[in-house]
Amino acid sequence: MSRLERNWQYAEQYPSETEAQTRARRLSLELGVEPVSRAVAAQLSGLAVVGRARAICEVGTGVGVSGLALLRYVREATLTSIEVEPEHLREARSVFAGAGIPASQLRLIEGNAQHVLPRLNLGAYDLVLLDAEPEHLLEYVEYALTIVRPGGSIVVPNAFARGRVSDPAARDAATQSLRDLLATVSDSPAIAPVLSPAGDGLLTLTRLDA
Numbered sequence: 001m002s003r004l005e006r007n008w009q010y011a012e013q014y015p016s017e018t019e020a021q022t023r024a025r026r027l028s029l030e031l032g033v034e035p036v037s038r039a040v041a042a043q044l045s046g047l048a049v050v051g052r053a054r055a056i057c058e059v060g061t062g063v064g065v066s067g068l069a070l071l072r073y074v075r076e077a078t079l080t081s082i083e084v085e086p087e088h089l090r091e092a093r094s095v096f097a098g099a100g101i102p103a104s105q106l107r108l109i110e111g112n113a114q115h116v117l118p119r120l121n122l123g124a125y126d127l128v129l130l131d132a133e134p135e136h137l138l139e140y141v142e143y144a145l146t147i148v149r150p151g152g153s154i155v156v157p158n159a160f161a162r163g164r165v166s167d168p169a170a171r172d173a174a175t176q177s178l179r180d181l182l183a184t185v186s187d188s189p190a191i192a193p194v195l196s197p198a199g200d201g202l203l204t205l206t207r208l209d210a
């Protein structure tokens with residue numbers, strides 16, 4: 001194992017998680033839903049605190065691993081979470097209830113993000129997580145930029161597409177579109193981008209003041 005791999009593994013194993021997070025992670029893997037990694041979950045928890053998040057939006061609830069991380073230290077925040085699979089949402093509801101998160105803090109929306117995102121309030125969210133299917137990521141980022149407030153952040157896990165983004169031999173459409181996104185935001189005067197190697201690559205886009 002190289003030094004970089006050892007460092008990455010250390011960072012992934014470092015974060016401690018609550019019992020509810022550990023249970024949700026196990027359930028997620030049992031159901032075949034890939035949760036955010038531990039290092040990514042820890043970064044989500046930290047971003048919510050640093051951004052004093054009160055309104056958080058998530059695309060791709062899964063069974064709630066990322067949702068628990070987003071709410072971990074900001075118990076007064078509201079999480080709007082969009083999930084297309086009814087079974088995932090059902091499990092997430094019981095995960096959140098088991099973690100003691102009151103229903104009043106949650107707005108769990110069953111539906112396709114392509115239809116739900118355009119209905120959300122503009123500039124209303126402090127933090128937006130995009131963790132659904134990669135094929136529509138560009139579209140989701142465009143919507144997310146309209147619903148996040150200036151100074152708020154959009155977070156995209158799996159920004160390396162399982163290593164394909166940095167592999168010059170990978171020329172498929174999904175990888176190419178991720179590269180296009182990374183190139184566009186790195187030059188944008190409206191966005192401060194940060195790309196971290198946590199998990200499978202974590203891209204954070206902070207919307208600058210207009």
Ligand SMILES: C[S@@+](CC[C@H](N)C(=O)[O-])C[C@H]1O[C@@H](n2cnc3c(N)ncnc32)[C@H](O)[C@@H]1O
Pocket residue numbers: 028033034035036059060061062063064065066067082083084085088111112113114131132133
């Ligand atoms: C990678 S999993 C999310 C894992 C979750 N964020 C976590 O860390 O626990 C992706 C989720 O997105 C959902 N999904 C896929 N396409 C979607 C869409 N168009 N709209 C909303 N949810 C979608 C899937 O059903 C799946 O539960």
